[in-house]
Amino acid sequence: MKYYSTNRQVPEVSYEEAIFNGLPDDNGLYMPETIPTLPADFFENIGDMKLHDIAYEVASRFIGEEIPEKELRRIVEETLSFDLPIVEVEKGIYSLELYHGPTCAFKDVGARFLARCLSYFSAKEGKKSTILVATSGDTGAAVGSGFYGVENIEVIILYPKGKISKIQEQQLTTFGKNIQACEVRGTFDDCQKMVKDAFLNKELKEKYNLTSANSINMARLIPQSFYYFWTYAMLKDMGDLVVSVPSGNFGNLTAGLLGQKMGLPIKQFIASTNVNDIVPSYLTSGQFEPRPSTSTISNAMDVGNPSNFYRMKEVFGSSWEDMKEGVKGYAYDDKITAETVADIYRKTDYLMDPHGAVGYLGLKEYMKDHPNSIGVFLETAHPAKFGDVVEPIIKQEVEMPERLAEFARRTKVSTEIDATQEELKKVLETL
Numbered sequence: 434m435k436y437y438s439t440n441r442q443v444p445e446v447s448y449e450e451a452i453f454n455g456l457p458d459d460n461g462l463y464m465p466e467t468i469p470t471l472p473a474d475f476f477e478n479i480g481d482m483k484l485h486d487i488a489y490e491v492a493s494r495f496i497g498e499e500i501p502e503k504e505l506r507r508i509v510e511e512t513l514s515f516d517l518p519i520v521e522v523e524k525g526i527y528s529l530e531l532y533h534g535p536t537c538a539f540k541d542v543g544a545r546f547l548a549r550c551l552s553y554f555s556a557k558e559g560k561k562s563t564i565l566v567a568t569s570g571d572t573g574a575a576v577g578s579g580f581y582g583v584e585n586i587e588v589i590i591l592y593p594k595g596k597i598s599k600i601q602e603q604q605l606t607t608f609g610k611n612i613q614a615c616e617v618r619g620t621f622d623d624c625q626k627m628v629k630d631a632f633l634n635k636e637l638k639e640k641y642n643l644t645s646a647n648s649i650n651m652a653r654l655i656p657q658s659f660y661y662f663w664t665y666a667m668l669k670d671m672g673d674l675v676v677s678v679p680s681g682n683f684g685n686l687t688a689g690l691l692g693q694k695m696g697l698p699i700k701q702f703i704a705s706t707n708v709n710d711i712v713p714s715y716l717t718s719g720q721f722e723p724r725p726s727t728s729t730i731s732n733a734m735d736v737g738n739p740s741n742f743y744r745m746k747e748v749f750g751s752s753w754e755d756m757k758e759g760v761k762g763y764a765y766d767d768k769i770t771a772e773t774v775a776d777i778y779r780k781t782d783y784l785m786d787p788h789g790a791v792g793y794l795g796l797k798e799y800m801k802d803h804p805n806s807i808g809v810f811l812e813t814a815h816p817a818k819f820g821d822v823v824e825p826i827i828k829q830e831v832e833m834p835e836r837l838a839e840f841a842r843r844t845k846v847s848t849e850i851d852a853t854q855e856e857l858k859k860v861l862e863t864l
């Protein structure tokens with residue numbers, strides 16, 4: 434499989450090159466030259482398959498011979514070393530809980546897969562790399578955890594000062610060893626721009642062998658499609674599936690769309706956002722208008738310039754009409770999000786985090802006109818990651834899993850910097 438840049442100004446590359454480059458030199462995003470399809474009998478038998486076998490079949494279509502079968506099976510098994518439960522919240526409405534990994538967010542799946550693919554190639558070639566990653570809350574911890582102690586790899590996490598939850602900050606600032614955190618005076622979009630600008634600076638990129646662990650990296654994106662196949666395997670006999678994806682940088686939704694292009698029978702995708710509604714607005718108006726992000730209680734989705742929009746465009750052949758058919762978009766403010774967390778908890782005893790609640794709202798809105806569908810929303814993070822927001826809403830303490838509580842007991846270490854390349858260079862010089 435070769436990967437091309439969405440800006441089409443640079444040659445196609447292999448999977449290995451795509452994941453080490455992170456971002457193509459023409460500032461596009463890598464996409465597979467063709468989206469592979471899976472045979473009909475795969476979907477007929479999927480209900481009897483194990484999660485690891487489903488994931489291997491999907492991954493191998495994107496990676497081909499570059500990672501031998503035995504190694505790729507190991508990578509998939511180590512990546513998915515936790516459950517992905519699907520819980521019925523109300524009749525016909527399911528929560529796909531993606532927070533049972535080490536850092537309690539869906540990002541664990543992508544970050545663990547990426548870390549293992551990079552280590553596989555690094556070990557083979559003795560390559561040293563520096564990962565730059567921007568986070569609005571969840572990616573940072575997952576990447577820190579995925580790469581902690583990995584030989585030949587240094588990680589620098591950039592996060593917006595004062596704009597992530599207390600426990601998220603504890604997670605990503607307390608790893609130590611090869612993981613460094615920088616608290617940026619700015620927004621997530623500033624952090625993301627700093628990372629992208631560093632990749633486009635040839636001198637810096639070569640000096641430090643920079644790569645990315647955000648969903649701009651194909652190896653973050655591919656594994657995020659595994660759980661859509663898993664959902665279909667679990668619910669395929671129930672009816673037409675519609676899936677609502679709480680969205681910020683749109684990597685998760687793009688991974689679902691790739692799965693659908695591979696043949697996965699998901700009837701409808703829904704992009705649910707908070708007030709940072711750049712993509713839902715595009716779906717209504719046809720105008721893509723990034724703008725500075727606004728802080729919300731679903732902070733991991735506080736993204737004003739969603740990276741994966743250009744991949745979504747590729748999936749739909751740049752047709753706005755096709756994208757607005759293929760993706761329905763809805764946006765919600767904090768008030769309705771908080772009310773929904775409280776309401777659903779009261780009625781069903783099911784506690785959603787604010788991101789899951791945004792996904793639930795989008796799903797319910799779509800299902801008003803499609804009542805016979807089977808609805809799934811992604812629960813992207815454990816509610817305890819947002820205890821400071823959720824506890825006042827439900828007027829109750831949220832039980833914290835021990836793996837989160839452990840982070841809370843550690844001492845924060847971070848370097849505060851301005852949102853400039855100069856400041857980032859100074860941090861790189863300390864490596």
Ligand SMILES: N[C@@H](CCOP(=O)(O)O)C(=O)O
Pocket residue numbers: 567568569570571572573646647648649681682684685733734740
């Ligand atoms: N929501 C993210 C923002 C970065 O998104 P990514 O999927 O591109 O890594 C976060 O929690 O950091």
